[in-house]
Amino acid sequence: MKGLVIKNTGSWYTVLTDDGQLLDCKVKGNFRIKGIRSTNPVAVGDRVTVNDENWITEIEDRRNYIIRKSINLSKQSHIIAANVDQAMLIVTVVKPETSTTFIDRFLASAEAYRVPVILIFNKVDLLSDDERHYQQMMIQLYETIGYECFAISATTGEGVEALRSKLEGKITLFSGNSGVGKSTLINRLVPGVNLRTADISDAHQTGMHTTTFSEMIPLPQSKESPLPQSNYSPPSQGGAGGGSSWLIDTPGIKGFGTFDMEREELTSYFKEIFEFSKQCKFSDCTHTHEPGCAVLQAVEDHYIAQSRYQSYLSMLEDKDENKYREAY
Numbered sequence: 333m334k335g336l337v338i339k340n341t342g343s344w345y346t347v348l349t350d351d352g353q354l355l356d357c358k359v360k361g362n363f364r365i366k367g368i369r370s371t372n373p374v375a376v377g378d379r380v381t382v383n384d385e386n387w388i389t390e391i392e393d394r395r396n397y398i399i400r401k402s403i404n405l406s407k408q409s410h411i412i413a414a415n416v417d418q419a420m421l422i423v424t425v426v427k428p429e430t431s432t433t434f435i436d437r438f439l440a441s442a443e444a445y446r447v448p449v450i451l452i453f454n455k456v457d458l459l460s461d462d463e464r465h466y467q468q469m470m471i472q473l474y475e476t477i478g479y480e481c482f483a484i485s486a487t488t489g490e491g492v493e494a495l496r497s498k499l500e501g502k503i504t505l506f507s508g509n510s511g512v513g514k515s516t517l518i519n520r521l522v523p524g525v526n527l528r529t530a531d532i533s534d535a536h537q538t539g540m541h542t543t544t545f546s547e548m549i550p551l552p553q554s555k556e557s558p559l560p561q562s563n564y565s566p567p568s569q570g571g572a573g574g575g576s577s578w579l580i581d582t583p584g585i586k587g588f589g590t591f592d593m594e595r596e597e598l599t600s601y602f603k604e605i606f607e608f609s610k611q612c613k614f615s616d617c618t619h620t621h622e623p624g625c626a627v628l629q630a631v632e633d634h635y636i637a638q639s640r641y642q643s644y645l646s647m648l649e650d651k652d653e654n655k656y657r658e659a660y
Contacts, residue, residue, distance in 0.1 A: 334392075337378045338548035345374055347382055357386045376546040376580055377414040377503065396446045398505060400585070413505045413546060413580045418448045420495075422508035422517065424455045425467045430509055432470070436643030438507065439479065440601035444593055447505075450480045450498060454513045457485040473637055477604050486517035495521070499551055503578045510584025518581055522549055551577035595648065599627075602644055604636055618648070 335355070339346035347355045359374055374380065374388055375397065381390040397414040421438050423430035435451070442449045451474055453467055471481045480498075484491035498504075499521070506514050519525060593601070599619065600606045605627055609617065613624025622628075630636040 333382045333384075335380060335382060336548075337374055337376050337380055337388075339545065340372065340374065340376050340547075341545040342372070345380075345388065347380060347388070349382070355382060355386050357382055357388050359388045372411055375411040375414045376548055376582075377416055377505075379415065398442060398445060398447055398507070400441065412507060412582055412585075415503065416447055416505045416580065417502040418450060418498075419505040419507060420450050420452050420498075422452045422454050422506060422512045422514050424509075424512045425453065425463050425470070426458055427455060428509060428511050430512060432639040433643045433646055434509065435474075436602070436640060437647065440593075440598070440643075440647065443601040443603070444597070450482065452495070452517070453481060453483045454486055454517065456483050456490060457488050473639075477640075484517070486513045486520055489520060492517070492520055499577050499579070501577055503548070503580065505580045505582065507582050508584060512584070514581065514584065518549065518579055522551060522579065525549055546580065546582045549579045549581060551579055593647070598644065598647055602640060604630075604640065605644055608636065620645070620648070 333349055335347040335349035335353075337345050338348045338354075343358075345357045345359070347357050349355060357380075374391060377397075378394065379392040380388045381392075383389050394414045396416065398412040398416070398419060399409050400412065419438075419442055421435065423435055439449055451471075453471060456464070456467070459467060467483065471483065475481050482491055482494060484495070486492065506518060508514055595618075596616070599609050605619065608626045608630040609619065611626035612619070612622070614622055617625050617627070619625050619627035627636065627641075631638065631641045
């Protein structure tokens, strides 16, 4: 029996079968050692085969996935979601502040695994004039690079309706730091789903985890209609298909350690750095010290943002030190 993994709690998986059943499934212990260096060999969004005893016995080849380094096991990865049409990275300028390094690491990982990303700047209702100016500068930076950006308030609803057309007929991963408002946004987009939300920690201005597992949520055809169980219909293997739309809610992440990226490939995951690298004197230029480096010149001439270049250097440092960068 074949189906789609729509929920992963860490100990069991909910599989939506192709004939519409919802099954609680598990994987056998030896499944984890068949060449899969991951803390979660089965991820939300995976197409799987299930036997009569509700064991997952096979994972179909993935179109793509979003992956990061496991926090506690540096040699292993954690797959956030698989087979997605796009990702929406929710970021905030305040309460909490999302660092540009975190954004850039997520974008680079998405580029590596062929996942288009839209940046959602949430909590515009909380911004001072200076903070609005800073946010606009960030939006201008990422739009210039080629990423679509939206400024919204999930709390008040400002700008949220503009997202709906971007979600139609697609499987969309929602990700971001803890506390940026993912659950609040999904609650507004999907009436009746009632995801748990929490206030920001006053002491550290950081988010507190409210989503504890990953889950696919069907988006209703109409914003007025609540979410009925009958909304569950399997998307086709190549995407959402059939006009159905799915959101993937994931736990907030504090850091984004990149995984399985070769040093020489890293340049190609930064769009603007890759374009300038074509003009470098040496084909194996690392863009750190070499003479005739077009990237270094572009940084000096402000064609490449200093923040983006620093993110690139921090990821090079990961390759040197082979460690997870918790600060990001």
